[in-house]
Amino acid sequence: MQDSTTRPPYMRSSVAAVAPGGNPTYAPALPRRMRALHLNECPFPPSPKVVEAVREAAAKANRYPDAQARALAGALAARTGVDPAAIVFGTGSEELLNLTTLLALDPGDEVIASTPSFGRYMKSTQLAGGVPVRVKLQPDGRNDVKALVAAVTPRTRILYCALPNNPTGWINDRDEVEYLVTATPPGVLLAIDEAYFEYARHAGGPDVLAALKKRRGPWIVMRTFSKAYCLAGLRLGYALCSSPEVAGAIQRGRTAFNANALVQAAALAALEDEAHLKMVLDSCAAERDRLDAGLRRLGLAPMRTVTNFMSIPVPMKAASVVKGMEERGILIGAWAEGGRDDVIRISIGGPEDTDAVLAAMTEILAVAPRQPASAQRAPA
Ligand SMILES: Cc1ncc(COP(=O)(O)O)c(C=O)c1O
Structure with missing residues (x-):
């Protein structure tokens, strides 16, 4: 924390001590079309x-x-x-x-x-x-x-x-x-x-x-x-x-x-519009199950979720999976706190998003060097 003699006039000390936050990627501004599965948005337009x-x-x-x-x-x-x-x-x-x-x-x-x-x-x-x-x-x-x-x-x-x-x-x-x-x-x-x-x-x-x-x-x-x-x-x-x-x-x-x-x-x-909400929730539940089953077939152990996103421990650095996904046109997230660097987070999208994630993950797992088995431990 800076003391009162060095702190700038436009921030009190507690504000100056906070790390400037990185803004999430805004997918529509990117040069190529990307699947945005990094912010837990809904894949459907509003009603x-x-x-x-x-x-x-x-x-x-x-x-x-x-x-x-x-x-x-x-x-x-x-x-x-x-x-x-x-x-x-x-x-x-x-x-x-x-x-x-x-x-x-x-x-x-x-x-x-x-x-x-x-x-x-x-x-x-x-x-x-x-x-x-x-x-x-x-x-x-x-x-x-x-x-x-x-x-x-x-x-x-x-x-x-x-x-x-x-x-x-x-x-x-x-x-x-x-x-x-x-x-x-x-x-x-x-x-x-x-x-x-x-x-x-x-x-x-x-x-x-x-x-x-x-x-x-x-x-x-x-x-x-x-x-x-x-x-x-x-x-x-x-x-x-x-x-x-x-x-x-x-x-x-x-x-x-x-x-x-x-x-x-x-x-x-x-x-x-309760019918629209039901459509969104039913679709999410179906794609969540499909993503979970597909990832398990690849040997991964996704965490249980009741949401429109899923966290998945991976046998390598999460950052390398995030990069690999990005190269394949998919934006996903990784845990930013909690002492783990081997857990990715993917929003549940529509059926084509699920297919794309599973195809990309298959490729990434085939080429990436693996970390020791400890990477598959349960979250801290
Ligand atoms: C747990 C949790 N709380 C709050 C928010 C903030 O949502 P919003 O500001 O869009 O209402 C989010 C967004 O991802 C979230 O995941």
């Missing part, structure tokens, strides 16, 4: 009803949007049972995660999260001058709920938990979720990231919101329209909070019109 709603809203874009997004809050309240006054919107759920941390922490406060998990939890903690407390996952990639709760100290303000976790893709069962929500002390904000909620429920995952009824302390559940609703490019996330008071913190910190008019219209139309 035609959504596109029509956006078109209509665009014609009125000279007006500011509803700053409270009342119609959308009402629709989500009806679906979730959460008080509309306790629902807040953000420019993607990442903005909500960021704000939640920035608005809750004093310097030196602690934030607990699993590792590896979604990077924003700890990045926002560092920005706020907080102390990241990282807890290792279980070998199968689900959160270690006992260890997360055991990491709480008097300085803990927030416990983040992604259900299901990214990048592993696996989720805790109902008993473990109930343990997490009841054993996390009431003095801690329990922030549950359900970015892959629709996929997880479709795959039989637990009802986290129902479990939260048993919690005595404050909680926030973050969800997004970026994934199963195919709206990543429009940017909308929402936070379901345990009370209007909890929501009030984010309401104070957000900018007035952060949910724009086009995305409010799009999200309302997307919620109504």
Whole structure:
């Protein structure tokens, strides 16, 4: 950390101490057409009803949007049972995660999260001058709920938990979720990231919101329209909070019109088109099974997942597989934390994407030098 004599006037010390983040590759800007399987996007365009709603809203874009997004809050309240006054919107759920941390922490406060998990939890903690407390996952990639709760100290303000976790893709069962929500002390904000909620429920995952009824302390559940609703490019996330008071913190910190008019219209139309959502979820489940079976036939052991992505330990450096895939026109990811350099992450695409990944992986495994067998160990 730089001291006050050397730190620049435009950054406080905690901000200067954060490594500048690399921006994810934007596939359409690349010189050749690539399959984008690195950001866990939906391979399908949004519902035609959504596109029509956006078109209509665009014609009125000279007006500011509803700053409270009342119609959308009402629709989500009806679906979730959460008080509309306790629902807040953000420019993607990442903005909500960021704000939640920035608005809750004093310097030196602690934030607990699993590792590896979604990077924003700890990045926002560092920005706020907080102390990241990282807890290792279980070998199968689900959160270690006992260890997360055991990491709480008097300085803990927030416990983040992604259900299901990214990048592993696996989720805790109902008993473990109930343990997490009841054993996390009431003095801690329990922030549950359900970015892959629709996929997880479709795959039989637990009802986290129902479990939260048993919690005595404050909680926030973050969800997004970026994934199963195919709206990543429009940017909308929402936070379901345990009370209007909890929501009030984010309401104070957000900018007035952060949910724009086009995305409010799009999200309302997307919620109504249940057939489109079902098509997306069914397709994902089918391709996930096909990818898993194909990779197993190649001798790999993909991690179990209830999401639209899959993590796969490989018998070589993950970076060499990422490069090999890129040379074959496919963008994928690799784990960026958690001490492993031999796990790749691939988003589930459409049928042609699955075929292309399996063909490319067959070639890569045939030519690449292998690491010792330890590379196939379970994730840390
Ligand atoms: C676990 C998790 N949380 C949050 C996000 C952020 O999603 P968005 O900002 O698009 O809503 C992502 C995106 O990949 C994610 O994987």
